[in-house]
Amino acid sequence: MEWSIRARMMLLTTLVTLVLSVIVAWLVLDHRHRDETDLRLQIVYGANLEMVHRFAHRAPPPIIDVEGVAAAQLVHPDGRVVSATERVRGQPRMATFVPSHRPMAMDRRRCDVPGFPGRCMIVVAMWVPAAGADLIAYSVLPDPPWYGNEALLAQLVAALTIGLAVMALGTYYLIGRSLRPVKAMTAELAEITETDLAHRVPVPAHHDELRYLATIVNRTLELLEAAVHRERRFTTDASHDLRTPITGARLRLEEALMNPDAVDWPNMAKDLLGDVERQQAIAEDILILARLDADRPAQHERTDLAELVRAELRRRAPGRVPIRSDLRPGVFVTCDPLLISRLLTNLLNNAQRHAATGVTVAVRAEDGTGVLVVFDDGAGIAPEHRELVFERFARLPESRALDPKGTGLGLPICREIAQVHRGTLIIEDPGQGTCLVLRLPLVD
Structure with missing residues (x-):
């Protein structure tokens, strides 16, 4: 049997209240019992004092009458009952305890008092100075429940x-x-499907934990919706970029097969090879993005950023324009050298493609971060397009003109690599040209 939160909380609260109420009731009853016991003790002591006054230095009658108590006796020190009330007439003495000193008195609780079987009684004993020999006065009242x-x-x-x-x-x-x-939030979340992520849970008016929960849920839904839209757009763009060269290659092959004698097969093979290379580049870039999106743990190690850049420049073949470097040693970061090398390669390829006369690479430490700068003196990127170029498959007209076979995934891959390393990659304004700046946390 499953219990709802409402029922469980009600049961828990009721049980706690019951326990506390029982404790309070017990304290009240115990206090009341003590008060009632004290009151009856006062009555019994008063009855004994009355017998002291009535029978001091006098011979008591065999039957006595004592008001306010259930029974009373006058007992000789040798245990013989001298006088008693009607209730215990002919009974043995009601108690055997005796005050140690005269004229002291004492009381006890007894459950074996003659004449009161099965009941517990309050018994008070007191010395009475009688004629001939002192007597012991016993008076009893029932012990209160x-x-x-x-x-x-x-x-x-x-x-x-x-x-x-x-x-x-x-x-x-x-x-x-x-x-x-x-x-209400549960009902709204139940309406969310894979094709309809626009739902948001209602936010309560009161500023409490539920309002905070609703805010976090809505923020999560917004991020989920943005991620799904981004993935859908990425899938659409990737499908389009992969379909275009395939379609072009198929059309050329179909035309060639219709008139094979009029086709320059070596040139066609060269064109088809270019299309295949573009498809391969797109597939490789998509694979890298998929691995980065899956948060696959990278092989991070302590690396001198300047040495890594210097090694990459040594391996790099001469390009259209020269690359100048300003590498300050001792800039240590924790990174995956292969991913950072891929990032640097993409940035350098992009810079050499757009540069007018040259490219500059610099490494330095700045405000607790390792900074890698790649600058080209080309036409630059307009401020309104400096975030657009980091979107997947986004290509500006200038880029398409300079590199028709580009995939539009180079800079997005670079930013993903920077974020995997808890760093940033942005385009800063150098005044002229393009300046891409990578910042990674320094290590001691």
Whole structure:
């Protein structure tokens, strides 16, 4: 049997209230029992004092009458009952304890008092100076029950029952009202499907934990929707970029097969090879992005950024324009050298493609970060397009003109690599040309 949060909270609150109420009721009853016991002790002591006054230095009659107590006896020190009330007439002495000194008195609780079988009694013993020999006066009253009296017990039980009922109903109502926003959020979340991510959960008006939860859920849904849209756009763009060279190659092959004698097969093979290379480049870039999106743990190691750049420049073949370097040693970062090398290669390819006379690469430490700068003196990128170029498959007209076979994934891959390393990659304004700046956290 499954219990709802509402029912469990109501049950828990009721049980806690019950325990506390029982403790309070027990304290009240115990206090009442003590008060009642003290009152009866006063009555019994008063009855014994009355016998002291009545029979001091006098011979008591065999039957005595003592008001306010259940029974009384006057007993000789040798244990013989001298006088008794009608209730215990002919019974043995009611108690055997004797005050140690005269004229002291003492009291005890006894459950074996003659004449009162099965009942516990309060017994008070007191010396009485009588004629001939001192006597011991015993008086008894029933010991009050633990609950004081029936009326008080009934009142407490009634109050406890009513209080528990009110607490249970009140808790059930208040928790239900508090969980109403959760129910609304659950209903809204149930409407969300893979094709409809526009739903948002209602945000409660009160500034409490539920409002914070609703805000976080909506923020998560916004990120999820943006991620899904980005993936859909990426899939569409990738499909288009892969389909275009395939379609072109197929058309050329179909035309060639219709008139094979008029076709320059070596040139066609060269063109088809170019299309295949472009498809291969797109597939490789898509694979790299997929691995970066999957948060595959990189093989990070402590690396001197200047040495890594210097090694990459040594391996690099001469390009259209020269590359100048300003590499300051001792800039250590934690990174995956292969990924950072791929990032540097993409940046250098892009810079050499757009540069007018040359490219500059610089490495330095700045404000607790390792900085890698790749600058070209080309036409530059307009400020409104400096974030657009980092979107997947986004290509500006100038880029398409300079590199028709480009994939539009180079700079997006570079930014993904920077983010995997908890760094940033941005385009800064150098005044003329393009300046891409990578910042990675330094290590000691």
